[in-house]
Amino acid sequence: MNMRKSWILSLAVLFVFSSVLVACGGGSNAGKEKTLIYGRGADSTMLDPAVVTDGESFLVTENIFNGLLGFEKDSMELTPALAESWEELDDGKTWTFKLREGVKFHDGNDFNADAVVFNFERWAKQEYLPSDKDAFIYYASMFGGYEGEDGHIIESVTAKDEYTVEFKLKEPQGPFLANLAMSPFGIASPEAVKEDPKKFAENPVGTGPFKFENWKKGDTVTVVKNEEYWEEGLPKLDKVIFQSIPDNSARLTALQSGDIDIMDGLNPNDADTVTSNDQLQLYERPPMNVGYLAFNTEKEPFDNKKVRQALNHAVNKEGLIKSLYAGKAEPAANPMPPSIWGFNEEVEGYEYDLEKAKKLLKEAGYEDGFEVVFHAMPVPRPYMPDGKKAAEFMQADFEKIGVKTKIVSPEWSTYLEETNQGEHDMALLGWTGDNGDPDNFLYVLLDKDNARIPANNIAFYKNNKLHDILIKAQRETDQDVRTELYQEAQEIIHKDAPWVPLVYGTPTLAAQSYVEGYAPHPKGSDKLKEVDISQ
Structure with a gap:
């Protein structure tokens, strides 16, 4: 190669390299597209918010x-x-x-x-x-x-x-x-809905700060800045990619290596790892959730209240919290958390007592126990970082009272469908409040109205007295009166035991130190319009 051609080639390489630096920001934000990658535990089920009930879907639709x-x-x-x-x-x-x-x-x-x-x-x-x-x-x-x-x-x-x-x-x-x-x-x-409702559920159109770009199912959902958004100066990011990484530890590794910018579903015992790293920051989502084990009360033996009470006595909640939550949870007594007004502090949770559990099973006619299928969540949730391990923990105690369980854990969308269709015997699930009102827990999750298929009340629990109280509470506008009614409702639910209320969790999240303006919301789905990247 002659000197002239060599010099021209070197100049061309230098030009290309310089162009790359400019395109990437060259160490500053000038000209750099601000993309935030949000690591989460599971994919969305659909992107039409009116159809879904899961937090992974709302995490995306909240921004569209x-x-x-x-x-x-x-x-x-x-x-x-x-x-x-x-x-x-x-x-x-x-x-x-x-x-x-x-x-x-x-x-x-x-x-x-x-x-x-x-x-x-x-x-x-x-x-x-x-x-x-x-x-x-x-x-x-x-x-x-x-x-x-x-x-x-x-x-x-x-x-x-x-x-x-x-x-x-x-x-x-x-x-x-x-x-x-x-x-x-x-x-x-x-217009978008009427054109094709099925397509709309995969290609949503709203008025929010971000517009849908694409969905690679099982992997990523990408949204981009709505340049015509009505709140001036927002959003601050150009693009958000919601990345599905099912394993909590793998998600933390991705954060540590810089492959993602924010992660939810941090294992509680990994909080110290985050706080000791000056390149990361730790968040706690304000707690407004309950994790629970629901019994399908339309199936034997869970149509028997004493059986349900027995299994409540067989769950060692303190041990579960110590094993899986690293202190980031408290034992649940009611089907709504103490952060919600109207919480009944007089209700005492079922104490862990295997002898009492055996006695109740004998009274119910199940002295020798029984066998049952146990649905365990396949993905981490804010109220339960590892559903399979939680099920295994309870499985060991249930076996001590003669109750043998077969744990099944289908993929997330199938899991939700099987439980809301009533195909389960008993199932782990939970709820993060949507609006800060007791109605959103007690009526939505345990009233007979919501045992219709597809059900939010996956215990399929129906109590007419409870229904009357909850409807009266809905129609009342005086919060003091509503509080009295909801406290009575919690007493009824406690005695009937359609669930084992397990824990009220404090979910932990982590982000890179350069992430600014992020505020985890109590309801579990965050608007990211004010989030920015400082690097």
Whole structure:
């Protein structure tokens, strides 16, 4: 090669290398695309928030959609969102919302009152579902069923003008505003839904800070900055990639090596590893959850209350917490956490007592025990870092009272489907509160209304007295009166023992030191619009 050609080649290489440095920021943020990779324990099941019930789906959809109302970034205080203001009339039976003007859906269509009406009518009438197997489970759980059912609380939703919408309720509903702020009630583009509901569940269109880009199932969901987002200066990131890494330890390794920027599902005993590394920062999500073991009360032997009480006595919650939670949990007595108002402190959890458990089994006619299939979660959840190990821990104690269990752990979407269809004998699950109201735990998870398939009440527990109390509490707007009713409800549930309430967990998360503005939200799904990267 002659000197002239060599010099030209060297110059070309230098130019390319310099261009790469400029494109990557060259040690500064100038011209650099800000991409955040969020490591999580499982993939989403679907991306239509009205259809799903799992936190992994809401983690993504929370950033694609807005509801009429929202919550503060680190608390359950209500804030305006797509509705700028609202007014209560007729003793809580009529609500008028003034909508934000100039907002567009990600497909370019206008957000307006007609879009709000379409969404609520879609949910109430069970229209435009992705498939025949799906249902708007949350809608029925929060608003008393679907249109035409006796308990359905919403009488009508009407567009009074282009940016005013009116809700008429059959009766006042105490948690109504808090319900509207929940993740499932993000307002979707009517045109996108009507074009193809199944496609919409995989390619969602909302008004949120990020727009959907792609979904590589089992691997990543990618969202990109909505350049026309209505909150000025937000979002700060250009792209967020939600990366599925099922194993907690592998996820921490990915964080330590710089492959991801934030991780949830940190093993509690790895917290010290994070705090001792000056390149990382530790977070604790404000606790608003319960992990539980649900008995399918429609199947033998769990249709017998004494059997359910016996298994409550056979669970060593303190030992479970010591083994799996490294002190980041407390034993549960009620099916709602103490961070929620209305918690009944007078209810004492079933003490760990194997002799008492054996006695109850004998009284129930199962002196020699029985065999049962035990569903254990295949993925880490905020209330349970390792479902399989938790099941194995309880399996050992159950065997001491003659109850033999076969642990099964199908993949996450199958697990959710089998439990909400009632195919299980007993199953581990849990709940992170959606709106800070006791109704969201007690009515949603344990009322007979929500034992309809697909069920949020996977114990399929039905108690008419409890139902009457919970409906009365819903229709009441005085919080003191509601508190008394919910405390009575917790006493009934404790005696009937459809669950073993296991733990109230304090989930731990970790991030790179350069991540700024991240605030884990109590409800478990975080808006990332204010998150930034400083490097």
